Amino acid sequence: MNYTYYIAKRITLQSKRTFSKLIVKIAIGGISLGILVMLMSIGIIRGFKSTIKDKLNGFSGEVQVNAYQPNSFEKNYFIRRDQAIESRIQSTKGVSHYFTYATKVALLKSGTHVEPVVLKGVSDINKYQFLIENITLGKRIQEANEIIISKIIADKYSIGLDQSLLFYFADQQIKIRKLKVVGIYETGIEELDRNTVISDLNLIRSVNDWSDNQTGAYQISLQPNVIVDDVVDQLNSFLPIDQKAISNNELYPSLYDWIELLNVNAKVIIILMLLVAGINMISALLILILERTAFIGILKTLGSPNAHIRKIFAYNATYLIGIGLIIGNVLTLVLAQIQINTHLFKLDQRSYFMSYVPIDMNVIDFVLINTGTYIVCMLFVFIASLLITRISPLKAIRFN
Numbered sequence: 001m002n003y004t005y006y007i008a009k010r011i012t013l014q015s016k017r018t019f020s021k022l023i024v025k026i027a028i029g030g031i032s033l034g035i036l037v038m039l040m041s042i043g044i045i046r047g048f049k050s051t052i053k054d055k056l057n058g059f060s061g062e063v064q065v066n067a068y069q070p071n072s073f074e075k076n077y078f079i080r081r082d083q084a085i086e087s088r089i090q091s092t093k094g095v096s097h098y099f100t101y102a103t104k105v106a107l108l109k110s111g112t113h114v115e116p117v118v119l120k121g122v123s124d125i126n127k128y129q130f131l132i133e134n135i136t137l138g139k140r141i142q143e144a145n146e147i148i149i150s151k152i153i154a155d156k157y158s159i160g161l162d163q164s165l166l167f168y169f170a171d172q173q174i175k176i177r178k179l180k181v182v183g184i185y186e187t188g189i190e191e192l193d194r195n196t197v198i199s200d201l202n203l204i205r206s207v208n209d210w211s212d213n214q215t216g217a218y219q220i221s222l223q224p225n226v227i228v229d230d231v232v233d234q235l236n237s238f239l240p241i242d243q244k245a246i247s248n249n250e251l252y253p254s255l256y257d258w259i260e261l262l263n264v265n266a267k268v269i270i271i272l273m274l275l276v277a278g279i280n281m282i283s284a285l286l287i288l289i290l291e292r293t294a295f296i297g298i299l300k301t302l303g304s305p306n307a308h309i310r311k312i313f314a315y316n317a318t319y320l321i322g323i324g325l326i327i328g329n330v331l332t333l334v335l336a337q338i339q340i341n342t343h344l345f346k347l348d349q350r351s352y353f354m355s356y357v358p359i360d361m362n363v364i365d366f367v368l369i370n371t372g373t374y375i376v377c378m379l380f381v382f383i384a385s386l387l388i389t390r391i392s393p394l395k396a397i398r399f400n
Contacts, residue, residue: 004311023287028324030280034273035328035373036335041269042365043336045262047358052259055189055353058130060248061098061219062228065089065235068244078102078214079243089218092234094226099127102204102216107168108197110157117153117195119167121204123215131185131198137161138183144202148183150193169207177203188349191255220245270369277324277373278380285317285384310385317381325370336361 067077081100089098100123108115122128125140131148132140138161141148149159159165161181169175179199187193201215208214222231228247235245249256299309336359339345343356 004308004315023284024320027280027284028320028327031277031321031324031373031377032328032331034277035325035369036331038270038273038369038373039328039332039361039365040335040359042266042369043332043359043361044357045266046362046365047360048262048352048354049259050360051354051358052189052255055130055187056192056248056252056255057221058133059187059189059192060251062222062226062248063220063231063235063245064248064251065218065220065239065243065245067217068242078208078210078216079218081213081215082240085239086218088238089220089235092231094222094231094234096221096223097127098218098220099124100201100215100217101219102201102208102210104169104204104207107170108153109166109168110159113157115153115157115195117167117197119147119197119199119204121199121201121216122219123201125198125200128198130187134185134187135183136186138181141182141198141200144200144206145177145179146182146200147179148185148198149181150196151184151186152190152193153195153197154181154184171208175207177207179203188355189255189353190350191252270372274373274376278376281317281321281377282380282384284320285313285381286387288316289313289384289387306388309388310382313385313388314378314381317378321374321377325373329366329370333361 065079067079079100086098089095102121104119104121106117106119108117122141125132135148136151138148147165153159159181161184163181164178165181167177167179169177183198185193185198204210204216205212205214220231220235222228228249232245232247239245300306339357339359345357347354347356349355
């Protein structure tokens with residue numbers, strides 16, 4: 001019979017604790033709280049990253065094909081549409097769909113106010129699914145003189161639906177267009193919303209004096225779970241020399257750098273909570289050892305080696321850690337499900353790019369965090385159990 005396991009089970013499940021009872025509860029609570037904080041932190045950070053990336057990808061596409069010059073919207077660089085090239089783009093592995101668009105800087109005049117904006121003219125508004133999903137008021141563009149503005153611009157200048165606005169375009173000469181607001185959108189990303197106006201591609205063509213086969217760029221959406229860099233490499237392998245495919249993170253490097261900084265916060269939180277959980281286990285085990293000093297002395301007197309006695313307390317610690325892990329995981333799942341279903345915890349959308357705390361839980365995170373917590377706690381338990389080797393049988397029996 002494995003007597004170490006038998007004794008551990010007896011002292012863990014069937015014995016009546018005295019002053020160690022509160023310490024054990026604190027240790028279990030510390031582990032549970034640590035698991036809850038670590039899993040929720042990772043879930044929230046993962047949710048932030050995926051939500052922001054989804055918004056950026058939805059607004060600009062995971063990949064864009066531009067004219068091979070910088071600041072193309074300022075110098076009216078264009079791409080000549082080629083049916084063969086477009087067929088190869090659509091058939092590229094990982095590509096879901098694409099549409100053409102062009103951008104143009106203009107001055108928006110509303111009453112006495114003037115605001116620099118970027119008009120993004122799209123060829124097929126029906127393929128711009130992300131924008132359609134984020135139109136809060138109004139309808140889609142149907143005519144070349146219609147536009148969709150952001151809620152930020154609408155609120156800033158008190159602009160409503162069906163209101164006409166003047167836009168001034170400066171090239172060799174000033175061109176003026178009177179455009180009608182038919183919709184208002186809100187993505188939640190202020191960097192995009194504060195100066196982007198959606199229009200029809202034909203409007204940009206008319207301002208730039210382009211023909212029907214000229215456009216500014218291709219906006220390409222990808223299928224799920226596709227490696228973006230692989231698609232970019234495939235596209236660049238057959239695109240003409242005057243065109244270049246780039247990924248979305250090259251367009252918004254500051255936002256993607258900010259997203260990556262969130263990983264640092266997660267690592268700091270995990271390290272701190274693992275230390276808290278480990279210290280709690282050391283404290284609990286030391287109390288348990290001191291409480292059973294006489295018992296340890298009796299076992300040593302009967303010939304039990306230190307390794308066997310340490311194993312008894314290791315079994316005891318495993319039980320306590322297991323309870324803490326179970327409670328922590330259950331609390332995490334319950335709290336995460338409440339937030340996912342009710343959006344109970346709100347955020348300032350203009351500061352955080354979303355109106356509620358997003359959570360994206362992953363089974364792998366649960367496995368890694370639980371395994372890591374168990375290993376760290378058992379390491380601290382091993383350190384604390386070294387005290388057993390220093391207990392003298394004679395002094396231990398006289399301890400009480």
